[in-house]
Amino acid sequence: MFDNYKIDSWQKGVLYLATILIIALIFFMGKKKVKFSLRILTGLLLGALVGLTLGKTTTIYNGNTTTIIATIRPIGNLYLRLIQMVVVPLVFTAIIKSFTSLEDTNKLKRIGLKTLFWLLFTTAIATIVGFLFAYIPKLGTGFVTEPGTTVRPIEPIENVILGFFPNNIFQALSTNVIIPVVVFAIFISVAFIIERKRNKERVEPFINFNNALNQLMTRITKFVIKLTPYAVFAFIAYATSRNNFETLKQLGFYILLIHGAMLFHFVFVQMGLLAANKVNPIKWIKNFYPAMTVAFTTQSSYGTMPVTIKTLEENVGVSPNIANFVGPVGANVGLNACGAIFPAMLAVITANAYNIEFTFVHAILLVVTTVIASIGIAGVPGIATIAATVTLASLGLPPEGIALVIAVDPLVDMARTMINVVGTGVAATLVAKSEKEFSEEIFESPNVLNQI
DSSP, X not given: OOGGGXXXXXXXXXXXXXXXXXXXXXXXXXXXXXXXXXXXXXXXXXXXXXXXXXXXXXXXXXXXXEEGGGGGTHHHHHHHHHHHHHHHHHXXXXXXXXXXXXXXXXXXXIIIHHHHHHHHHHHHHHHHHHHHHHHTTTTTTTOOOOTTOOOOOOOOHXXXXXXXXXXXXXXXXXXXXXXXXXXXXXXXXXXXXXXXXXXXHHHHHHHHHHHXXXXXXXXXXXXXXXXXXXXXXXXXXXXXHHOOHHHHHHHHHHHHHHHHHHHHIIIIIIHHHHHHTTOOHHHHHHHHHHHHHHHHHHOOHHHHHHHHHXXXXXXXXXXXXXXXXXXXXXTTSOOTIXXXXXXXHHHHHHHHHTTOXXXXXXXXXXXXXXXXXXXXXXXXXXXXXXXXXXHHHHHTOOGGGXXXXXXXXXXXXXXXXXXXXXXXXXXXXXXXXXXXXXXXXXXXXXXGGGGO
């Protein structure tokens, strides 16, 4: 049963020893509280080094002749399985938690709906931007994929829409079909809100149970995300050993394109919306830059939230009422880059890599999927990976597509997080303007940059 793992060459022995030492190093770095992004970068660099030096040696793996690096690939496959394991219960409980937390108040009716509109509208536009930046240059063509992966064509659009509504929720839950689970969760949330008005005591235990379960699933997700550096090591080592120069060049091209997509979205969508609402984009960037800087360096929209709120109040001129409402919502809903641009580009990459037809009609479905998925999962760690898993599963694309680009994820995550936080800031500013809770005096103050 373990014949594939026998040390039948000195190269394989060196590979096993190097793998053990690298895993130990990454674990030690975690114990010493080294930044998560640096641990991922360590896995990336050492994985590339192992792949380049030992990747040409072959062995018999699962009955096929392949590189010896294939023997450590299960480290990455385990990570993918754990991500898939946590997605359905996490999304299900998060959607219910998000919707049922909305109280029937004037603030929710007016400010809340405006906030959701701008966050989800910009998410939809970001999905289109990401799709086009990957679709036009046919990104993903030429990527080397894992043999034996089950590939099926994307369903016709009418079947997909019908599939949004589950005829057997337990089947959807057990087969990781995401969108029917989301729809069912929304039905439960609406039913809860109605019943809460009639008999709060009777339904309150359910929501307490759901919130507790969501807390547990979030904790499990944190456990899984901590494995990312080890998975990156295995993925990049395998990619470097198997892929030709053309594929590696495509990864570099992908890094350029996703940054280009984010820059386009930042300039023409986010700043364009500010300009259209008579807010000077240049002045806004100067005022909001502290939150942008923290987001870029910490790579955490959630961790940046206190700075985002403070910057909106003291630099941008958004009222505390709006800032304290939109800030937390923006850290949990939408996220233009992690929840839209990245999943959209990965969907195209996966389709092209596996030679699956991806039509413009399916692009519309992609927009719907990312907007729905962004409602309840954006506040969890590893949002980009979770959002991408939801998107691929919803479109029927192989989840192995994540492995095609995850090795270079650290090189795009900083900009991704910054675009997320900018999206929250733009939404807060637009809501404040429409509610006449935007201080032009604070916004135009020449000393505003000294207040953070």
